[in-house]
Amino acid sequence: MKVILREDIPRLGKVGQTVEVKNGYGRNFLLPRNLAVPATKANLQAISEIEKQHEIREKKRRRGAEKVKDHIEKLSVSVEVLVGEEDKLFGSVTNADITKLLEEQGVSIDKRMIQLEDPIKALGVYTVPIKVEKDVVANLKLWVVKKQQA
Numbered sequence: 638m639k640v641i642l643r644e645d646i647p648r649l650g651k652v653g654q655t656v657e658v659k660n661g662y663g664r665n666f667l668l669p670r671n672l673a674v675p676a677t678k679a680n681l682q683a684i685s686e687i688e689k690q691h692e693i694r695e696k697k698r699r700r701g702a703e704k705v706k707d708h709i710e711k712l713s714v715s716v717e718v719l720v721g722e723e724d725k726l727f728g729s730v731t732n733a734d735i736t737k738l739l740e741e742q743g744v745s746i747d748k749r750m751i752q753l754e755d756p757i758k759a760l761g762v763y764t765v766p767i768k769v770e771k772d773v774v775a776n777l778k779l780w781v782v783k784k785q786q787a
Contacts, residue, residue: 638663639676643687646672652691653684702770705744709767714738715780720760729756730781735765739777757781 638660642650646667650656655676658667667673674680674687716738719727732748739746752766757779765777 640667640673641676641680641684641687642667642673644672644691653688655681655684698770699773702773705746705769706773706775709739709744709769709775709777712739712742712744713778713780714742715782717782717784718760720783724760724783726758726760726781729758730779731756735777735779738779 639655639657640663642652642654642656645651649658658673663673663675668675714735716730716734718730721727732751732753735751735753736746736748746767746769750768752768752774757763760781760783763779763781765779767775767777769775
């Protein structure tokens with residue numbers, strides 16, 4: 638079955654591309670989810686309109702991601718942690734902690750977007766990469782400071 642893709646589908650193709658798929662995959666997955674349309678003569682002529690609309694959506698999505706990136710990069714958040722001897726942290730600062738700090742600043746993101754290799758286990762200043770979109774990465778300045786004892 639030949640179909641024209643309306644969305645980018647990993648391992649299959651890009652928007653506007655005509656691809657050959659198995660009948661069941663096309664009929665039961667792609668067509669009901671509006672990810673593709675049958676490759677008829679009329680639809681082949683309408684490919685350019687599909688591509689234009691996808692481009693507009695991509696630009697809008699990218700603009701939104703850039704705004705979030707700019708907002709995150711303007712922030713400088715600090716987290717107060719309990720420390721023991723030789724300024725060693727009790728526990729660590731994780732993606733979930735950073736997500737809570739950002740929500741307090743008015744930025745709502747998923748903790749999976751934060752790209753920490755390992756949890757932070759020492760005092761200091763860190764640059765934390767946050768993947769806002771597939772090709773937009775913001776760098777957050779994070780200060781890990783000692784909690785003042787009362």
